Amino acid sequence: MIDRIELSLPASAELLVLARLTAATVASRAGFDVEEVEDLRLAVDELCISMVEEGAGGRLRIEFVRDAGLIEVSCGHEPEPGGAGSVTGDPTLRDLSARILDALVDEHGRDTRGGQKRAWLRKQRARQEA
Amino acid sequence: MIDRIELSLPASAELLVLARLTAATVASRAGFDVEEVEDLRLAVDELCISMVEEGAGGRLRIEFVRDAGLIEVSCGHEPEPGGAGSVTGDPTLRDLSARILDALVDEHGRDTRGGQKRAWLRKQRARQEA
Amino acid sequence: MAETFGISEKTGDGVSVVSATGEIDIATAPPLRRQLEASIDRGPAVVVVDLLGVTFMDSTALGVLVGALKRTRAAGGALRIVVSDTRVLKVFEITGLTEVFSIFATVEDAVRG
Amino acid sequence: MAETFGISEKTGDGVSVVSATGEIDIATAPPLRRQLEASIDRGPAVVVVDLLGVTFMDSTALGVLVGALKRTRAAGGALRIVVSDTRVLKVFEITGLTEVFSIFATVEDAVRG
Numbered sequence: 001m002i003d004r005i006e007l008s009l010p011a012s013a014e015l016l017v018l019a020r021l022t023a024a025t026v027a028s029r030a031g032f033d034v035e036e037v038e039d040l041r042l043a044v045d046e047l048c049i050s051m052v053e054e055g056a057g058g059r060l061r062i063e064f065v066r067d068a069g070l071i072e073v074s075c076g077h078e079p080e081p082g083g084a085g086s087v088t089g090d091p092t093l094r095d096l097s098a099r100i101l102d103a104l105v106d107e108h109g110r111d112t113r114g115g116q117k118r119a120w121l122r123k124q125r126a127r128q129e130a
Numbered sequence: 131m132i133d134r135i136e137l138s139l140p141a142s143a144e145l146l147v148l149a150r151l152t153a154a155t156v157a158s159r160a161g162f163d164v165e166e167v168e169d170l171r172l173a174v175d176e177l178c179i180s181m182v183e184e185g186a187g188g189r190l191r192i193e194f195v196r197d198a199g200l201i202e203v204s205c206g207h208e209p210e211p212g213g214a215g216s217v218t219g220d221p222t223l224r225d226l227s228a229r230i231l232d233a234l235v236d237e238h239g240r241d242t243r244g245g246q247k248r249a250w251l252r253k254q255r256a257r258q259e260a
Numbered sequence: 261m262a263e264t265f266g267i268s269e270k271t272g273d274g275v276s277v278v279s280a281t282g283e284i285d286i287a288t289a290p291p292l293r294r295q296l297e298a299s300i301d302r303g304p305a306v307v308v309v310d311l312l313g314v315t316f317m318d319s320t321a322l323g324v325l326v327g328a329l330k331r332t333r334a335a336g337g338a339l340r341i342v343v344s345d346t347r348v349l350k351v352f353e354i355t356g357l358t359e360v361f362s363i364f365a366t367v368e369d370a371v372r373g
Numbered sequence: 374m375a376e377t378f379g380i381s382e383k384t385g386d387g388v389s390v391v392s393a394t395g396e397i398d399i400a401t402a403p404p405l406r407r408q409l410e411a412s413i414d415r416g417p418a419v420v421v422v423d424l425l426g427v428t429f430m431d432s433t434a435l436g437v438l439v440g441a442l443k444r445t446r447a448a449g450g451a452l453r454i455v456v457s458d459t460r461v462l463k464v465f466e467i468t469g470l471t472e473v474f475s476i477f478a479t480v481e482d483a484v485r486g
């Protein structure tokens with residue numbers, strides 16, 4: 001069975017906790033173990049961080065797709081009409097964030113389409129189906 | 131400032147926890163006190179319950195709008211294409227659910243438009259703006 | 261985050277104590293209903309439902325308890341509820357069910373009656 | 374659910390201990406950065422960052438600690454980190470920062486050095 005959960009919210013630092021809670025709930029439901037649930041919670045946080053740079057405004061659209069033991073998450077930034085789009089962050093932080101994603105998920109990437117930035121990741125549960 | 135948060139998910143009993151977590155986070159952020167946060171968590175649960183009757187399928191679209199100390203939540207059911215729509219529940223449970231909503235929120239209601247059912251509520255924070 | 265819902269049962273001296281922990285909602289109420297039905301159907305004089313470890317409950321949970329009360333009475337037994345958390349108690353109060361159920365603050369009190 | 378992030382500071386004998394609790398993320402890292410800058414700028418020989426009460430931290434939190442390390446070194450002092458939770462330690466490990474920071478298991482060990 002495929003679950004698809006979408007979350008749309010203002011690109012605000014204080015609301016990232018919702019992305020983390022949703023990530024942890026989806027991972028639990030997918031049978032991820034406690035360590036993997038925490039990994040996904042952190043990875044989704046890192047995915048979203050780059051989209052909520054201070055002053056960027058706009059909204060985040062976060063999609064979680066679960067298919068058996070595989071979870072795909074994408075976080076897109078919808079700029080405010082007439083807004084400046086998302087700002088490019090501190091390179092040290094970007095590097096730390098990339099190292100965290102490298103360690104915690106199977107695949108991750110970024111793309112830009114029609115001026116909208118998006119980051120995505122994919123993580124497979126280690127344990128076999130019960 | 132107005133926050134709008136949208137959550138779209140399969141109308142599945144196990145995912146209602148996400149609606150509750152989002153409700154509690156939005157209420158915290160709106161300056162609701164601990165008792166009011168718990169009230170909204172329960173009220174949003176009750177709002178959604180009637181939309182996830184067993185076997186109904188489809189998706190829920192839950193919208194949270196916060197404007198200063200006022201929170202409005204609506205939960206709409208999008209039936210599966212060709213699905214049966216949501217089933218009418220047990221009258222005892224409906225009555226208990228209505229009593230809970232009466233006690234916990236300022237206003238609540240239900241409507242149907244184009245065959246889509248929707249339940250909504252509105253709750254104002256008691257405490258004055260800090 | 262962990263879905264910590266759990267049910268356990270202890271039986272003896274004509275009393276069954278069914279203890280629930282965690283969140284009782286539309287997803288977790290069905291296993292509680294099945295456990296209560298099984299416990300009641302064994303015919304003890306008293307069924308105690310221990311909600312001390314419950315952190316959240318909604319109308320679905322109340323529905324299960326109302327059903328268990330009816331089933332116990334039909335079998336000639338008594339159903340007693342144990343609640344101490346003020347949030348859980350509030351759900352009984354706002355629905356008027358504190359008038360319907362025998363509610364105790366500890367399992368010992370409920371067993372004694 | 375409650376946003377339990379908090380910061381406290383204890384100073385004495387040339388050592389400042391800054392303790393953080395709860396989740397350090399993009400929303401709560403800025404107050405931690407300001408507290409660390411204030412503590413470092415008072416010029417203690419040693420600044421201890423106590424993360425024992427931290428339940429979650431991400432790259433923004435690491436960025437604050439890296440900035441604090443540079444600032445302490447520039448001021449001729451030492452920065453020491455206290456971590457015991459395996460999840461929190463993992464964030465340092467996967468970013469290679471266990472090589473960069475002096476990490477201790479207790480505040481006492483970190484104060485002693």
Ligand SMILES: Nc1ncnc2c1ncn2[C@@H]1O[C@H](COP(=O)(O)OP(=O)(O)O)[C@@H](O)[C@H]1O
Nearest residue numbers: 072074107108109110111112118119120121122
């Ligand atoms: N290495 C990559 N770097 C940047 N973007 C990528 C990379 N790999 C895939 N993508 C983008 O991410 C999107 C999601 O990929 P994927 O989940 O494979 O599915 P789909 O192609 O069905 O959308 C792709 O559409 C692609 O544009």
Ligand SMILES: Nc1ncnc2c1ncn2[C@@H]1O[C@H](COP(=O)(O)OP(=O)(O)O)[C@@H](O)[C@H]1O
Nearest residue numbers: 202204237238239240241242248249250251252
């Ligand atoms: N008592 C009620 N019973 C059923 N539906 C109601 C009731 N009051 C309002 N509604 C419906 O709920 C919707 C939401 O109401 P409201 O939040 O006042 O805003 P709006 O009219 O801007 O949508 C309304 O559009 C109306 O259709």
